[in-house]
Amino acid sequence: MIVWINGTFxxxxxxxxxxxxxxxxxxxxxxxxVIGGALQYLLPQKRLxxxxxxxxxxxxxxxxxxxxxxxxxxxxxxxxxxxxxxxQEYRDEIFGGLxxxxxxxxxxxLTPDETILRARIDxxxxxxxxxxxxxxxxxxxxxxxxxxxxxxxxxxxDAFPVDNGRLTPRETAERIAAAVRTGEAGACDIVQTPEPTxxxxxxxxxxxxxxxxxxxxxPTYKPGWEFPGGVVESGEPPARAGMREVAEEVGVIxxxxxxxxxVDWEPPCGPSYGGLRMLFDGGRLPAGQAARLRLPGPELRxxxxxxxxxxxxxxxxxxxxxxxxxxxxxxxGTVLNLEAGVPVG
Numbered sequence: 001m002i003v004w005i006n007g008t009f010x011x012x013x014x015x016x017x018x019x020x021x022x023x024x025x026x027x028x029x030x031x032x033x034v035i036g037g038a039l040q041y042l043l044p045q046k047r048l049x050x051x052x053x054x055x056x057x058x059x060x061x062x063x064x065x066x067x068x069x070x071x072x073x074x075x076x077x078x079x080x081x082x083x084x085x086x087x088q089e090y091r092d093e094i095f096g097g098l099x100x101x102x103x104x105x106x107x108x109x110l111t112p113d114e115t116i117l118r119a120r121i122d123x124x125x126x127x128x129x130x131x132x133x134x135x136x137x138x139x140x141x142x143x144x145x146x147x148x149x150x151x152x153x154x155x156x157x158d159a160f161p162v163d164n165g166r167l168t169p170r171e172t173a174e175r176i177a178a179a180v181r182t183g184e185a186g187a188c189d190i191v192q193t194p195e196p197t198x199x200x201x202x203x204x205x206x207x208x209x210x211x212x213x214x215x216x217x218x219p220t221y222k223p224g225w226e227f228p229g230g231v232v233e234s235g236e237p238p239a240r241a242g243m244r245e246v247a248e249e250v251g252v253i254x255x256x257x258x259x260x261x262x263v264d265w266e267p268p269c270g271p272s273y274g275g276l277r278m279l280f281d282g283g284r285l286p287a288g289q290a291a292r293l294r295l296p297g298p299e300l301r302x303x304x305x306x307x308x309x310x311x312x313x314x315x316x317x318x319x320x321x322x323x324x325x326x327x328x329x330x331x332x333g334t335v336l337n338l339e340a341g342v343p344v345g
Contacts, residue, residue, distance in 0.1 A: 108162055322341050
């Protein structure tokens with residue numbers, strides 16, 4: 001199990017985490033900042049210069065998951081993780097990776113009042129030169145607006161809040177320990193999609209509204225928007241797999257087997273194994289049915305109909321290219337063969 005303590009700079013995450021390891025039996029502190037520091041020695045400076053925060057490096061997010069799994073395999077018990085996560089897509093990627101390894105996460109967020117938070121930042125003393133300390137404090141101040149937006153936005157629904165504005169680290173840790181013990185801070189409700197061990201075959205279904213906008217869904221277990229669909233099970237026809245997934249994910253029962261639009265070969269790119277990705281045309285939903293779509297909580301958090309232009313800003317590049325060519329195939333009444341989102345043959 002992991003107890004993830006979220007909160008912005010100077011919220012008191014690390015001091016609380018140290019206290020918490022003394023309250024939860026068989027617990028160990030696991031600080032992903034150490035991984036961020038190590039990347040300064042592992043990656044070329046050119047790559048480091050491309051980002052302003054090591055969290056923006058995909059390798060950091062992967063290593064956080066692998067490091068946690070390795071620590072639990074080595075030590076067992078509970079990991080206490082003091083780490084800021086302001087971007088929901090990074091939370092999805094990391095927590096989804098942990099769920100795939102059957103590691104439950106209790107997500108706690110420290111929510112001191114903004115006035116108290118800014119006072120803590122101003123009072124923070126950093127080792128080294130005075131100008132270095134000033135830069136750190138200014139960096140923290142600059143991130144307060146983003147933190148407040150996350151705290152009052154997606155974190156409000158995702159994490160168990162603890163207002164530690166007037167609590168000591170020990171009192172805060174006691175509050176968290178009690179919430180974990182009683183189940184008040186329960187495990188994150190996230191689908192546990194097993195990590196693939198080889199190439200996979202996946203089937204997606206495009207569903208349209210009366211304006212020909214395409215339905216996209218937002219998974220809780222991975223970053224970015226996606227098409228309704230999923231991995232084809234052993235011995236299952238791909239089109240039938242797409243129909244099953246659409247029924248499970250959004251409650252739409254397709255009366256007819258959907259028509260194939262594209263077959264896309266996704267090359268392996270560590271840690272992904274790649275495989276074949278197929279998109280089918282599920283047709284246009286009646287207006288009443290489109291308004292009654294439902295979502296399973298642990299797997300999907302939202303859905304929306306999007307134009308092709310809107311989808312370009314929602315989907316990862318190769319997934320959008322798959323959609324773009326699927327729409328062209330739908331217009332022409334044909335089937336396209338793609339490799340990494342590019343038509344061939």
